[in-house]
Amino acid sequence: MPRNNFLPQFPYDYLGAKAEEYNELQWMERNQKKTTLECVEYLFDQKLGPTDIKDFSNYLILDLGCGTGFSTEVLIDLGFNVISIDILMDMLEKTYHKKELFSDMNILELILANMVNLPFKPSTFHYIISVSAYNFITYKKTTQSEIKKTLDSTANYLNKCLKKNGRIVIEFYPNTDKELDLFISSFTANNFDGYFIKNNPNQKGGKTFLLLKKVDNV
Numbered sequence: 001m002p003r004n005n006f007l008p009q010f011p012y013d014y015l016g017a018k019a020e021e022y023n024e025l026q027w028m029e030r031n032q033k034k035t036t037l038e039c040v041e042y043l044f045d046q047k048l049g050p051t052d053i054k055d056f057s058n059y060l061i062l063d064l065g066c067g068t069g070f071s072t073e074v075l076i077d078l079g080f081n082v083i084s085i086d087i088l089m090d091m092l093e094k095t096y097h098k099k100e101l102f103s104d105m106n107i108l109e110l111i112l113a114n115m116v117n118l119p120f121k122p123s124t125f126h127y128i129i130s131v132s133a134y135n136f137i138t139y140k141k142t143t144q145s146e147i148k149k150t151l152d153s154t155a156n157y158l159n160k161c162l163k164k165n166g167r168i169v170i171e172f173y174p175n176t177d178k179e180l181d182l183f184i185s186s187f188t189a190n191n192f193d194g195y196f197i198k199n200n201p202n203q204k205g206g207k208t209f210l211l212l213k214k215v216d217n218v
């Protein structure tokens with residue numbers, strides 16, 4: 001999602017006029033929509049195990065950090081039932097205004113919420129995706145232990161929100177291999193199996209997809 005290697009700053013790049021600007025950028029819309037399609041493809045990656053999905057309208061998916069709705073629009077167009085959350089009203093309200101333009105064949109709920117404190121019951125979702133937003137959950141966490149605690153409790157709750165055999169794909173931008181390891185270990189410590197894919201494997205940070213499957217303790 002960054003252009004010219006500048007990562008956006010949360011929350012400043014998503015407030016007021018910046019939120020307007022984000023919503024108007026055609027390259028951003030193209031980029032977010034393309035990445036969302038990649039996330040959906042990765043949800044059904046054979047390496048996570050076989051699936052037999054024919055009709056997305058039988059499934060409920062959570063869009064974490066939906067912003068102005070580019071990712072949500074793709075999920076709706078594919079036929080999913082969608083719950084989308086964002087922490088900033090300046091961004092979420094733009095998704096709200098687009099809602100009437102989206103297909104009304106499926107469920108779409110928009111919720112102002114923090115992905116670190118999700119307001120959902122256990123076993124709610126079949127799938128979860130997050131496009132260019134998960135980095136920001138460590139905002140204002142400065143010490144290593146604060147960061148680890150936030151990552152762990154978020155991964156733990158995401159696990160609870162998923163139904164049996166549920167899957168998550170997170171596209172994000174770790175700054176270093178160490179940061180990537182921290183994010184991955186928060187999931188493996190909380191009953192997820194999975195792996196990551198980088199668009200450019202030689203790049204230390206950069207665009208990364210985490211492909212995760214809930215491990216059910218029978």
Ligand SMILES: C[S@@+](CC[C@H](N)C(=O)[O-])C[C@H]1O[C@@H](n2cnc3c(N)ncnc32)[C@H](O)[C@@H]1O
Pocket residue numbers: 001010014032064065066067068069070071072085086087088091113114115116130131132133136137
């Ligand atoms: C790149 S933008 C939106 C990307 C979105 N997928 C789209 O299609 O427009 C990242 C979003 O993450 C949201 N965000 C950041 N931290 C969050 C948090 N803790 N909980 C929920 N949303 C958050 C921001 O408000 C921002 O709207």
